[in-house]
Amino acid sequence: MKALPERGRIGIFNRSYYEEVVVVRVHRELLDRQKVPRALLETKSLWKDRCKDIRNVESYLSRNGTLIRKFFLHVSRKEQERRFRERLERPEKNWKFSSADLKERQYWRQYHDAYEDMIRRTATPEAPWYVVPADHKWFTRVVVAAAIVDGLAGLDLEYPRISKAQSKAIARATRLLGRGRDMQP
Amino acid sequence: MKALPERGRIGIFNRSYYEEVVVVRVHRELLDRQKVPRALLETKSLWKDRCKDIRNVESYLSRNGTLIRKFFLHVSRKEQERRFRERLERPEKNWKFSSADLKERQYWRQYHDAYEDMIRRTATPEAPWYVVPADHKWFTRVVVAAAIVDGLAGLDLEYPRISKAQSKAIARATRLLGRGRDMQP
Numbered sequence: 259m260k261a262l263p264e265r266g267r268i269g270i271f272n273r274s275y276y277e278e279v280v281v282v283r284v285h286r287e288l289l290d291r292q293k294v295p296r297a298l299l300e301t302k303s304l305w306k307d308r309c310k311d312i313r314n315v316e317s318y319l320s321r322n323g324t325l326i327r328k329f330f331l332h333v334s335r336k337e338q339e340r341r342f343r344e345r346l347e348r349p350e351k352n353w354k355f356s357s358a359d360l361k362e363r364q365y366w367r368q369y370h371d372a373y374e375d376m377i378r379r380t381a382t383p384e385a386p387w388y389v390v391p392a393d394h395k396w397f398t399r400v401v402v403a404a405a406i407v408d409g410l411a412g413l414d415l416e417y418p419r420i421s422k423a424q425s426k427a428i429a430r431a432t433r434l435l436g437r438g439r440d441m442q443p
Numbered sequence: 444m445k446a447l448p449e450r451g452r453i454g455i456f457n458r459s460y461y462e463e464v465v466v467v468r469v470h471r472e473l474l475d476r477q478k479v480p481r482a483l484l485e486t487k488s489l490w491k492d493r494c495k496d497i498r499n500v501e502s503y504l505s506r507n508g509t510l511i512r513k514f515f516l517h518v519s520r521k522e523q524e525r526r527f528r529e530r531l532e533r534p535e536k537n538w539k540f541s542s543a544d545l546k547e548r549q550y551w552r553q554y555h556d557a558y559e560d561m562i563r564r565t566a567t568p569e570a571p572w573y574v575v576p577a578d579h580k581w582f583t584r585v586v587v588a589a590a591i592v593d594g595l596a597g598l599d600l601e602y603p604r605i606s607k608a609q610s611k612a613i614a615r616a617t618r619l620l621g622r623g624r625d626m627q628p
Contacts, residue, residue: 259444293508295506295508298506301506314499315499315500315503318499321486322479322483323478
């Protein structure tokens with residue numbers, strides 16, 4: 259909430275409150291450390307409730323003029339392996355390697371289930387999820403760019419209208435430019 | 444959202460997001476200036492939706508460990524008149540006087556209706572409204588203080604537990620104090 263873009267701005271969230279229904283769900287011990295009330299930890303509808311909170315806040319934002327587009331970049335298990343291997347083998351990619359990534363790979367199935375449930379519960383007409391195949395970066399980029407262009411076009415934006423005083427100032431400036439006065443030394 | 448208290452803290456909001464369903468409702472022109480989407484301005488369920496947004500966010504906060512208590516201090520029309528008159532007549536109270544307050548007094552009925560609808564729609568078990576008669580300040584204070592004490596008691600708070608190492612340090616310090624060593628020059 260603190261990082262949301264103000265009116266007229268675009269905000270890009272790489273990771274977001276969705277972490278609270280994904281990584282925290284896969285690694286339950288993270289939740290235990292969050293100092294939330296004990297009653298919450300024992301709530302059976304915990305993940306359902308969190309998804310509802312997310313729907314609620316996105317519905318609020320949308321009604322108040324924020325356009326929301328959400329992208330899930332789906333990399334296949336095989337492609338992930340290839341990318342990790344590259345990071346290990348190519349010196350100029352070594353810096354990207356993190357053994358934590360390899361550790362998380364072991365939870366592939368759990369992440370898959372958490373993502374699936376999250377997307378099913380939080381995909382709404384006003385805040386849709388785009389699940390984008392991401393094994394080929396050029397394809398991912400085309401899809402995401404198209405969705406953003408579509409979204410922007412739907413906003414029906416226009417340039418600021420100018421006042422009469424501004425109009426006059428522009429006419430005056432045009433005349434001055436025409437006579438070449440600004441070119442004089 | 445930006446001003447909410449962190450865990451372990453108490454936050455007091457004198458005015459809050461409730462303004463968005465009260466003063467903005469009485470003075471509709473404020474809404475027109477908010478640069479919200481035109482579609483929102485034409486929504487018939489606008490105030491109902493806003494109240495639902497409030498319920499949603501308070502439900503979220505409550506489940507995640509924030510105790511919410513809301514107080515409406517109800518001053519009678521007659522008592523308000525008396526207080527305004529005092530501000531005009533007593534030099535040491537002149538600084539409190541604002542002609543804007545007098546202007547708003549003309550909208551008494553509209554405020555009354557907006558408050559009534561707001562309270563009815565946003566009073567929930569997890570975030571109750573206390574409507575407190577406020578013509579007599581001593582009475583208001585007793586009621587509000589009692590509600591806060593009740594709320595705190597319900598939190599079942601306890602002092603931080605100390606570790607074994609801290610326990611030992613305390614025993615050592617007690618021995619030292621007993622022998623009067625810390626009194627030596």
